[in-house]
Amino acid sequence: MLGGRVCAFLKAARCARLALGWNQWQARYICRGTSAFTSPMHYLDGERIEPTNTDAGGHFPILEPATGHKLCIVQESSVQDVHTAVVSAKSAFASWSTAPGAERAQILYKTAQIMRENIEAIAVAEVHDTGKPLWEAKFDVEGCVDTIEYCAGLARMIAGQHIDLGRGNFGYTRREPLGVVGAIGAWNYPFQMAVWKSAPAICCGNTVVYKPSPLTPITTAIMGEVYTEAGLPNGVFNVIQGSGAVGQYLATHPDVAKVTFTGSVPTGTKVMAACAQGIKYVLLELGGKSPLVIFADCQLDNAVKGTMLANFLTQGQVCSNGTRVYVERPIYETFVDKLVERVRAMKLGDPMSEDTTMGAIISGEQADRIMSFIESAKEEGATIATGGERVIPDPALAGGHYITPCVLTDVNDDMRVAREEIFGPVVCVFPFDTESEVIERANDTEYGLAGGVFTRDLTRAHRIAAKLQAGSVYINNYNVYPSELPFGGYKKSGIGRENGILNIDAFTQVKSVYMEMGDVDSPI
Numbered sequence: 001m002l003g004g005r006v007c008a009f010l011k012a013a014r015c016a017r018l019a020l021g022w023n024q025w026q027a028r029y030i031c032r033g034t035s036a037f038t039s040p041m042h043y044l045d046g047e048r049i050e051p052t053n054t055d056a057g058g059h060f061p062i063l064e065p066a067t068g069h070k071l072c073i074v075q076e077s078s079v080q081d082v083h084t085a086v087v088s089a090k091s092a093f094a095s096w097s098t099a100p101g102a103e104r105a106q107i108l109y110k111t112a113q114i115m116r117e118n119i120e121a122i123a124v125a126e127v128h129d130t131g132k133p134l135w136e137a138k139f140d141v142e143g144c145v146d147t148i149e150y151c152a153g154l155a156r157m158i159a160g161q162h163i164d165l166g167r168g169n170f171g172y173t174r175r176e177p178l179g180v181v182g183a184i185g186a187w188n189y190p191f192q193m194a195v196w197k198s199a200p201a202i203c204c205g206n207t208v209v210y211k212p213s214p215l216t217p218i219t220t221a222i223m224g225e226v227y228t229e230a231g232l233p234n235g236v237f238n239v240i241q242g243s244g245a246v247g248q249y250l251a252t253h254p255d256v257a258k259v260t261f262t263g264s265v266p267t268g269t270k271v272m273a274a275c276a277q278g279i280k281y282v283l284l285e286l287g288g289k290s291p292l293v294i295f296a297d298c299q300l301d302n303a304v305k306g307t308m309l310a311n312f313l314t315q316g317q318v319c320s321n322g323t324r325v326y327v328e329r330p331i332y333e334t335f336v337d338k339l340v341e342r343v344r345a346m347k348l349g350d351p352m353s354e355d356t357t358m359g360a361i362i363s364g365e366q367a368d369r370i371m372s373f374i375e376s377a378k379e380e381g382a383t384i385a386t387g388g389e390r391v392i393p394d395p396a397l398a399g400g401h402y403i404t405p406c407v408l409t410d411v412n413d414d415m416r417v418a419r420e421e422i423f424g425p426v427v428c429v430f431p432f433d434t435e436s437e438v439i440e441r442a443n444d445t446e447y448g449l450a451g452g453v454f455t456r457d458l459t460r461a462h463r464i465a466a467k468l469q470a471g472s473v474y475i476n477n478y479n480v481y482p483s484e485l486p487f488g489g490y491k492k493s494g495i496g497r498e499n500g501i502l503n504i505d506a507f508t509q510v511k512s513v514y515m516e517m518g519d520v521d522s523p524i
């Protein structure tokens with residue numbers, strides 16, 4: 001059962017939970033347009049706190065993407081608040097870093113259990129915050145439960161090496177945690193990012209100060225409550241809130257040992273520069289413009305479904321999306337027809353409704369940006385096979401931001417839509433003729449986050465997997481993220497990996513210890 005702290009969140013999310021019932025419209029009438037989330041979003045020393053910043057200019061409203069209504073007002077952390085959070089994490093590090101792996105594992109298993117009991121409620125909060133459909137948010141939270149359990153397992157696997165140096169001498173290595181990890185997240189997967197960044201750090205004995213995107217502050221504090229409820233010592237996970245300036249204070253704080261960041265390439269560049277100043281470790285998960293290659297011998301329905309997964313989850317706002325789809329010429333027309341049919345069958349609407357397949361774009365600004373890409377495609381001569389319109393699917397969602405999922409054809413490799421990350425529900429489909437041609441075109445990008453191939457020829461599939469310049473390659477599927485598989489980018493898509501056993505490399509440093517068994521042999 002739930003304890004007091006998690007209940008605080010559930011109380012805050014009461015309206016959200018109501019919205020799940022059959023009396024949905026009435027619930028929305030009660031909830032929409034009210035400040036549903038009233039608790040402070042800052043988390044320090046095991047509880048939600050009000051920040052010290054009382055500057056009126058430092059308050060920002062959180063608008064629900066689905067309706068444009070105000071969900072809450074969040075106060076930006078001050079420099080002092082960032083410092084206080086880092087001090088709390090630093091002091092918690094002393095004992096957390098020496099806790100037995102088994103103890104860390106138990107707390108993480110408990111965290112996963114509490115999370116599992118609250119999947120629906122956490123997902124509802126995530127839907128309010130992000131506009132993604134409820135089924136997808138639930139799927140995200142289920143994945144987070146798995147990641148936490150995976151990290152619980154890793155906590156007991158952290159080990160060094162014994163190295164025989166001859167004549168009885170030997171050395172060994174210790175894997176030691178880094179210290180305070182500063183984590184900075186983006187708005188498309190706020191809860192998942194809080195988990196992917198904090199659980200690996202925590203399982204290795206680090207402590208964390210987390211700053212979510214200012215657009216999506218709600219579920220990160222919930223993460224704090226779940227951790228505390230599970231028995232995580234106070235200070236091991238703290239949450240600060242605010243915009244880029246707050247992220248910058250965190251990245252430059254001298255007591256932060258590593259920064260793990262997800263977001264755009266320009267901001268990632270600044271974060272890396274800040275880390276360079278302090279000689280800090282840095283992990284960057286950045287943008288993408290990933291290719292998906294579909295051969296004529298593929299299982300066509302699977303290829304179409306894979307293309308949907310590669311482009312239309314979270315309204316297309318996913319870094320790893322396969323937004324450049326190359327289809328072998330003999331099946332090009334058939335593929336486009338089938339894709340368009342499937343895209344037209346999507347249900348754009350209220351993300352809280354169970355039958356909605358695509359929800360709201362995160363903000364009006366992002367929707368404008370996506371529309372500017374679609375306009376540029378039209379101007380450059382591309383054809384809109386379907387979608388690409390700004391709509392209001394229901395009068396109750398009048399203040400929300402919705403774009404019909406869009407398929408572009410007649411796209412040239414040099415067009416802006418073919419080269420830049422759109423971060424919206426827009427896919428470009430191109431014909432191709434030969435394997436060598438498509439590999440060259442697929443790799444002709446500054447990004448390298450992911451790629452995919454659909455074919456029944458497995459020799460060719462593995463040949464292509466080896467040739468694609470990308471951190472993740474999907475064969476006959478797309479956008480699946482098992483906790484066991486490392487995730488991260490080549491080229492400008494990032495540095496370092498999240499997930500998998502590499503989590504241990506990412507959040508520990510190696511100490512070599514030399515042991516002399518004989519007398520010291522000194523020529524001087």
Ligand SMILES: NC(=O)C1=CN([C@@H]2O[C@H](COP(=O)(O)OP(=O)(O)OC[C@H]3O[C@@H](n4cnc5c(N)ncnc54)[C@H](O)[C@@H]3O)[C@@H](O)[C@H]2O)C=CC1
Pocket residue numbers: 184185186187188211212213214242243244245246247248251262263264265267268270271285286287288318319366369421422423
């Ligand atoms: N590849 C990815 O994972 C993502 C890419 N994007 C892309 O980035 C564009 C802009 O979205 P934003 O959320 O504004 O992304 P962003 O990269 O500007 O922000 C990401 C995070 O970094 C923080 N931040 C901003 N400036 C900072 C600084 N100087 N130092 C430290 N932290 C800083 C932000 O407050 C936020 O928490 C989107 O349109 C999209 O194209 C956005 C989200 C995720």
Ligand SMILES: C[N+](C)(C)CCCC(=O)O
Pocket residue numbers: 186188189262263285317318319320481487
């Ligand atoms: C792992 N994934 C792809 C679901 C989210 C990673 C970050 C991003 O898309 O911004």
